[in-house]
Amino acid sequence: MKRFLFIFSIISSLYLSSCNKINEPYTLPIPVKDWYGKKILLEDYTGHKCQNCPAAAASAANIKEQYGEKVIILAVHAGYYALPSPPNFPEDFTTSEGNAWDAYFGISPNGLPKGMVDRKGYPMTRHLDHGEWASKIGTALSEIPEVEISVKNTYNPSDSSITGKINFKFLKTIKKKLKYQVLITEDSIIAPQLNATTIIPNYLHRHMLRASVNGPWGNDLTDGSTFNMIDTEISKSYLYSLKATELVKYKIKDCKTIVFVYDDATKEILQAEEIHIN
């Protein structure tokens, strides 16, 4: 028995010593990572009545500041916390596309803020707390992209329409059913936001999803039945009238289009691009 006690006490003392002590300042510089051209879409599910959402938006801003145009941020206002509650929160920033994604991915019922990085992790681990975003993005950025996207927009102020031309180029031979999605976002909207215990009346809402050009799930790019050879290109175009959706009231200079390609089987986003409307 003594032998067992001896072994047990050794194991116990190992457990006891298994903790790391970290010294001030408790932070480290972020190392520079290799990048091969893959842009990352971070979707930040948020709401103006969500008390922890400004902290998530601050995390997103930090990530954007660190990685610049390599990371595209999309704030999706959805769920209970995004519903209008006049007089304090009169605006409705929800969209039918945002609501459809929220329902499909089951995000807001599990509490906001939550995010998705390229919608990775089918079907389980999409819901990421904002503390996890930087780590997931850091890993995803070093992936080699399969598709390249280039977008050119022309804005016609006379009828508030956008004509877009998108070119998709395969950087690898792939056989997948791919879809592409075109979204309209607006940046820097000033409106009330709950933050911890207080309401900020003039909060700056960033990167907000305003509309989708092609519905919640986009259009087919490939059908998945044949191989798409490396270096082949596919072009698509779209015409979208801001008048049709009353988007004319938005500040055009702050509006952008986001285009992304995703694998229909896993919903994972393979490449994304963001450019100004005009």
Place this chain on the structure above:
Amino acid sequence: MNKIYNYFIFFSILIAFPYISNSQNFMNSGSITGNFQMDAQYYQKDSAIGAPEVPEQLLMNAFANILYTNGKFTTGLRYESYRNPMLGFDNRYKGSGIAYRFATYTADEFEITLGNFYEQFGSGLIFRTYEERNLGYDNAMDGVRVKYNPKQGIMLKAIIGTQRFFWEEGPGIVRGGDAEFALNDLFSSLAENKTKITLGVSAISKFQATEEILYDATKKFDLPENVGAFAGRLNISRGSLSLSTEYAYKSMDPNSLNNYIYRHGEALMLTAAYSKKGLGVIFSAKRIDNMAFKSKRTETGNMLFINYLPALTKQHSYSLSAMYPYASQPNGEMAIQGEIVYTIPKNTILGGKYGTELKINYSRATSIDKKALNDSIAIDEKATKGYTSNFFKFGDQLYFQDFNIEVVKKINTRIKGSLSYVNILYNKSVIEGHPGAPDVTANIVIADITYKLTSQKSIRFEGQHLISKGDLNDNEDPSKGEKKNWVMGMIEYSIAPHWFFSVMDQYNYGNDENDKKIHFYNVGLAYNKNSSRIQLSYGKQREGILCVGGVCRQVPAANGLSITITSSF
């Protein structure tokens, strides 16, 4: 059905110990037990109560446990199916499969478990894995557990594994050990001593690889990969008196719940109890400081807790007194609870022919004292030590208070009943996370009478009334008024041993808004046969919070037909 059971057993044994399938005798001499439960609901949209439209219309949660025991060997599994998860349950449970499987073998002084297991060290302050189906909570371990009982009075345990995260496992490895010494069994000189003493020590360490969590655009947190926690406990009892205490310490563990502060965690629990015939007195106190301990540092939901911080408040079972339940606050709380249970003796004026039972309970939970580290660092500022705290000082903020009294009386051989009064103060802004929402006060009176018609038939009446103040219809908009008064009535009729019928209505008649003066009615029936039960109910469920032991989940409003089937063998 038997075919399905046999399939499960065969499958479980194949998973756990493939070589056993060759041993016919082994299979024949064991015993198989198990149980099954299915809850399903057909949902109807009801905008008046906020019940959403459910695209699937019907949702279902079900599970079955199958256990095979043969002498010193036990193996088992639990099959779970959520098609799709019912409203209020995390939709990451969506799917079906074997969520829990294990094999245990006892040899000499060892008990070895491979696979999933539930375990608790002491009161759980540093380690407790358990399942609570009502909450959708399951943090089962998957790994190895060894229990070693070298002699009477000594129990040693060692565990290692990862924890369940819906259909996956958490990223952290949890390992630890516990030793418990019953001194009276251990030392023959104390064997006859009336004072019984048990000592315990435990340690847990969590490993999770570092990750990039940004402090700002240029810096990331320097994260500890190994976080250690240890606890010591003491139980002393002598005659009708008993005292138990446990202290726990956790090393620095910056995580999402504590805003990435680099402060140690502490917890202290103390319980003193006295009991003799007709009288029981219990007093408990606790202090929790920065004790959110998870096997994934970024997890903010209810999953992957390594430890358990019990709520020191009474768990009310009547629907209106359970409307404002308390949720433990892992970042810091101080709480006390006292309870007296006294039976007024038979054949006295107040006791009557059968005696009268009196229960008085009081609990109170507050914040802990927190002071800023210096003038330039805010309390709970990330990447600092967070704050300083006076261990013995209560904080300024009252989280919860509950005073309740219950009288239970048997009038004659046919009638028995109880009368209760409950007074609750509920800090909605902290407990529900609705900043700015006012505190809620609630006064509740409950009468419960059972009348036995015959030896098999009985009827039970329940009447409840609640007066609340401060419970807003919309937490962000006080102009939408308060919920105020509720009344609830229920009649249950049972014909033993098979049938059970009930009719119930909860009515928010005092609501400031006329369209929210809603009847939440429900009718139900159940049929029991041997160890099986089928239950049907139809009606409306109000939105609320359900808590078990201080762990809570939101229950959404729902309207529709529910069915529950339970069975065991």
